[in-house]
Amino acid sequence: MQPVCLVLGAGAGIGGCVGARFAAQGYHAALCRRSDQAGLDRLVENIRGAGGAASGHLLNAVDEYVIEDRVSAIEADIGPIEVVIYNLGAQIGNRSLLDTTPKAFELGWRMATFGLFRVAQATFPSMVARGGGTLLVTSSTAAVRGNGGQHSHAAAMGGRRMLCQSLNAEFSSQNIHVAHIVIDGAVDAPDTLGKMLGSEQFAALRERLGGEHDGLMLPEKIAETYWHIAQQHRSVWTHEIDLRSYSDKPWWNS
Numbered sequence: 001m002q003p004v005c006l007v008l009g010a011g012a013g014i015g016g017c018v019g020a021r022f023a024a025q026g027y028h029a030a031l032c033r034r035s036d037q038a039g040l041d042r043l044v045e046n047i048r049g050a051g052g053a054a055s056g057h058l059l060n061a062v063d064e065y066v067i068e069d070r071v072s073a074i075e076a077d078i079g080p081i082e083v084v085i086y087n088l089g090a091q092i093g094n095r096s097l098l099d100t101t102p103k104a105f106e107l108g109w110r111m112a113t114f115g116l117f118r119v120a121q122a123t124f125p126s127m128v129a130r131g132g133g134t135l136l137v138t139s140s141t142a143a144v145r146g147n148g149g150q151h152s153h154a155a156a157m158g159g160r161r162m163l164c165q166s167l168n169a170e171f172s173s174q175n176i177h178v179a180h181i182v183i184d185g186a187v188d189a190p191d192t193l194g195k196m197l198g199s200e201q202f203a204a205l206r207e208r209l210g211g212e213h214d215g216l217m218l219p220e221k222i223a224e225t226y227w228h229i230a231q232q233h234r235s236v237w238t239h240e241i242d243l244r245s246y247s248d249k250p251w252w253n254s
Helices: 012-025 035-049 068-077 102-130 151-174 193-195 199-209 219-230
Strands: 004-008 028-034 053-058 081-086 135-142 175-185 240-245
Touching: 004 012, 004 068, 004 102, 012 028, 012 035, 012 053, 012 081, 012 219, 028 035, 028 068, 035 053, 053 081, 068 081, 068 102, 081 102, 081 219, 102 135, 102 151, 135 219, 151 175, 175 193, 175 219, 193 199, 219 240
Parallel strands: 004 028, 004 081, 028 053, 081 135, 135 175, 175 240
Antiparallel strands: none
16 A cells, blocks of 8 residues: 555645655655645646656544544545655634634634644554654744734644643653644635635736746645655754745744
8 A cells, every 4th residue: 555645735835745745755645634625626727747646635624523523534545644644724814803702712623723733643643653644734924923913823823832832741752753833924725815815916916926936835745844844854844934035034033
């Protein structure tokens, strides 16, 4: 059976590019996303067209048992999950405290932190039994710095960061590598930033910062970092890293 790279949050940006990068190295990329079957099919077809192996699965990670059931099905039908990419966003939009309902606040936590807990609980026992594995977690500036209007997002992503540290404390000695990857900047990704800004603003941003300006982070270049981290010798594991364009101020200085 083929080793599997499971991607939760496989859009046309970071998730899809990371899945394609691992597929190019012999993994089966099991791509999971909440919606857009046509977009998911395109990602799978592109990987297969390049000679890789991939499958697409629609699932809503906040629903009960769906993560656990998908992990079990992949392990049974495709192969052992050696690498997990947790790339679920948890952005509910910019909202004041009084405009943030309890349900909306909780949704951010369910996507950012509870889903990560569930996928770790579903995959780590088998990884331990097989002698090791890798969990790469996409995070954001909100994990290290709060902002007005980001009550849910900052709390949820801060929890994501602490959960990664706790998982490392328990499982690194069992040869499971957990890396928390802070994306500290705008990513040239139509499925995420493009939808948040709208087509006109996103096009204007690309015109101003994209292309030869190198001011937008390119998902395919981010994927190279994920692959590198997954291949590290355990004497020099990266546990946290922040990525940003050369032209951006870092999160601690802006």
